Amino acid sequence: MSDFYVPESAMAIFAHPDDIEFGCSGTLARWARAGARIAYVVCTSGEVGIADSDMTREKAAEIREAEQREAAKIIGAQEVHFLREPDGMLQPTIELRKKLVREIRRFRPEVVVCGDPTVVWVGENYINHPDHRAAAAAAVDAIFPAAGQPHLFEELAEEGLLAHKTRKVYVSSWRDSDYFVNINETIDLKIRALRAHKSQMRDWDPEPRIKEWAAERAKGKEMAYAESFRVITLESDEDWEKKKGKVFADEPPAETDHGS
Ligand SMILES: [Zn+2]
Numbered sequence: 001m002s003d004f005y006v007p008e009s010a011m012a013i014f015a016h017p018d019d020i021e022f023g024c025s026g027t028l029a030r031w032a033r034a035g036a037r038i039a040y041v042v043c044t045s046g047e048v049g050i051a052d053s054d055m056t057r058e059k060a061a062e063i064r065e066a067e068q069r070e071a072a073k074i075i076g077a078q079e080v081h082f083l084r085e086p087d088g089m090l091q092p093t094i095e096l097r098k099k100l101v102r103e104i105r106r107f108r109p110e111v112v113v114c115g116d117p118t119v120v121w122v123g124e125n126y127i128n129h130p131d132h133r134a135a136a137a138a139a140v141d142a143i144f145p146a147a148g149q150p151h152l153f154e155e156l157a158e159e160g161l162l163a164h165k166t167r168k169v170y171v172s173s174w175r176d177s178d179y180f181v182n183i184n185e186t187i188d189l190k191i192r193a194l195r196a197h198k199s200q201m202r203d204w205d206p207e208p209r210i211k212e213w214a215a216e217r218a219k220g221k222e223m224a225y226a227e228s229f230r231v232i233t234l235e236s237d238e239d240w241e242k243k244k245g246k247v248f249a250d251e252p253p254a255e256t257d258h259g260s
Contacts, residue, residue: 004030004182007110007167009037012077013100013142014115015090015135016046017068018197023172024113025075026183026190026214027227032076033186039079039107040072041100043135044087050199057087063199071196074189079107090130092117092137098153100142105161110240112166114139116173116230136171143169144234167240169232177228180221187214187225 010031012020020028020040032038045061046068065082072080083099090096104112115136119128146152148165170179183190187210194206214225235243 006031006034007036009039009107009109010111010113011039011041011104011107011109012113013041013043013103013135013139015043015129015131016049016087017042017064018046018071018194018200019115019132021071021190021193021197023115024170024227025193026186026225027170027181028077028113029075029186029189030181030183038075038077039081039109040068040077041081041083041103042068043083043085043090043096043138044131045082045084046087048087060199067197067199071193074193074196088131090134092134092141096138097142097146100138101147101153102156102159102161104142104147104166105156105164108164109166111168111170112139112143113170113172116171116175119173119175122174140169165235165243167233167235169234171230171232173228173230176230177217179229179231180217180223180226181229182223183214183225183227184223187211
């Protein structure tokens with residue numbers, strides 16, 4: 001357990017309120033407890049996700065954003081940003097990529113967690129929501145290479161947002177997972193955070209299902225409950241240390257003692 005990797009900061013980018021809780025909140029909660037800064041970026045406000053006949057999209061968006069903020073608080077995230085793209089019609093456009101690049105350059109995460117854009121179906125009973133694929137594709141394309149290229153979306157520099165290279169990408173996935181995070185100690189937080197999405201849970205108690213899924217992923221490993229990822233490392237330890245030094249050196253000097 002002592003070699004558990006904890007980034008200084010992590011940003012989770014997903015399509016809907018509750019996606020982060022289902023996918024990776026046990027891991028985010030562990031990082032938050034260990035001192036990491038955590039930001040949520042939610043591409044839509046899930047406004048078509050409440051099917052009642054007397055519900056409007058405006059009202060639903062308000063309810064679901066409030067639920068998402070509550071859930072993020074339970075997990076220990078400091079920031080929640082909604083991009084307010086249209087729920088149910090999310091597209092991995094250049095505009096969305098730019099919005100995500102803006103978030104990445106602003107928060108400067110060490111790790112970005114996102115979905116797997118290649119998952120169309122899982123098993124025999126599940127088709128992945130097209131918004132999930134779109135958010136995942138836009139996130140991956142924003143992380144690399146866009147966010148790290150100073151001459152791409154260079155107008156963001158006018159907002160004080162400079163290029164940022166993410167160190168690692170955690171792709172939350174059931175497939176091709178190569179990294180399993182022990183969430184024994186945070187699964188209860190994950191379940192509590194899911195319960196905050198009252199409009200989605202309704203009478204459904206997430207506990208048995210979440211425990212069953214997490215136990216399935218933990219099978220054969222020295223843990224009871226796990227979340228699974230494919231981890232892509234974009235910056236080696238050495239490069240990352242060098243870069244940290246560079247970011248520090250880029251801070252404006254306290255004294256102007258450099259002559260000219
Ligand atoms: Zn979703």
